[in-house]
Amino acid sequence: xxxxxxxxxxxxxxxxxxxxxxxxxxxxxxxxxxxxxxxxxxxxxxxxxxxxxxxxxxxxxxxxxxxxxxxxxxxxxxxxxxxxxxxxxxxxxxxxxxxxxxxxxxxxxxxxxxxxxxxxxxxxxxxxxxxxxxxxxxxxxxxxxxxxxxxxxxxxxxxxxxxxxxxxxxxxxxxxxxxxxxxxxxxxxxxxxxxxxxxxxxxxxxxxxxxxx
Numbered sequence: 001x002x003x004x005x006x007x008x009x010x011x012x013x014x015x016x017x018x019x020x021x022x023x024x025x026x027x028x029x030x031x032x033x034x035x036x037x038x039x040x041x042x043x044x045x046x047x048x049x050x051x052x053x054x055x056x057x058x059x060x061x062x063x064x065x066x067x068x069x070x071x072x073x074x075x076x077x078x079x080x081x082x083x084x085x086x087x088x089x090x091x092x093x094x095x096x097x098x099x100x101x102x103x104x105x106x107x108x109x110x111x112x113x114x115x116x117x118x119x120x121x122x123x124x125x126x127x128x129x130x131x132x133x134x135x136x137x138x139x140x141x142x143x144x145x146x147x148x149x150x151x152x153x154x155x156x157x158x159x160x161x162x163x164x165x166x167x168x169x170x171x172x173x174x175x176x177x178x179x180x181x182x183x184x185x186x187x188x189x190x191x192x193x194x195x196x197x198x199x200x201x202x203x204x205x206x207x208x209x210x211x212x213x
Contacts, residue, residue, distance in 0.1 A: 140190025
C-alpha cells in the first residue's frame with residue numbers, strides 16, 4: 001500500500017482468475033475504491049480504520065469488478081460501472097450504471113475511451129490531475145512498474161489493427177481535452193508526474209504491445 005498522490009493510495013494483488021498482479025486504488029478523502037482487490041497484507045481491516053470508510057466503488061470497465069463484493073458486503077459500498085457494461089453482472093451484484101460525462105463519487109468524471117470494449121472508461125480525477133485507465137493502455141514487465149506504456153497483446157483484441165488505431169486516437173483526445181499529469185493504470189504501476197510525456201511518446205512511436213502472453 002503506497003500513497004502515490006496526495007490522498008491516493010495504490011496497491012497490487014494477484015488477480016484470482018488471470019493470476020497476474022493488477023493495480024487497485026483508494027481515494028482517501030472520499031472513501032472511494034477503484035477496481036479493487038483486497039490488499040493481501042492489509043486486508044479489509046485497513047479500510048475500516050481510515051478516517052472516511054469505503055462508501056463507493058468505481059469500475060473502469062465491467063471486467064474489473066474483482067473483489068468489489070467483499071467491500072460491498074463489509075462496508076455497504078455502492079458499485080458503479082459504465083452503463084454499457086451492465087449486462088456482465090448478475091442480479092446478486094448490485095452495480096449502478098453511469099454515462100460518459102457524468103460526475104461520479106470521489107469527484108471523478110467519466111470520460112469516453114472505449115475501443116477495446118464499449119464500456120472501457122477513463123476516470124478523470126481533476127483534484128489530483130490524474131486519469132484512471134482500464135485495459136486500453138497498460139504497462140508490462142514485473143508488476144508493470146517501470147516499463148513503457150503500451151497495448152495488451154493482439155490475442156485480446158477482436159481486430160488488432162483497428163483497435164490500435166482507435167486506442168491511439170483515444171489517447172490523443174485525452175491529451176487534447178484533459179488537464180492531467182498522472183495516469184493510474186489498472187494493469188501496471190501508476191505513472192506519476194510525467195504521464196503526458198509517456199503518453200505522447202506512445203503516440204509518437206505509433207503504438208506498441210506492452211507484454212506478451
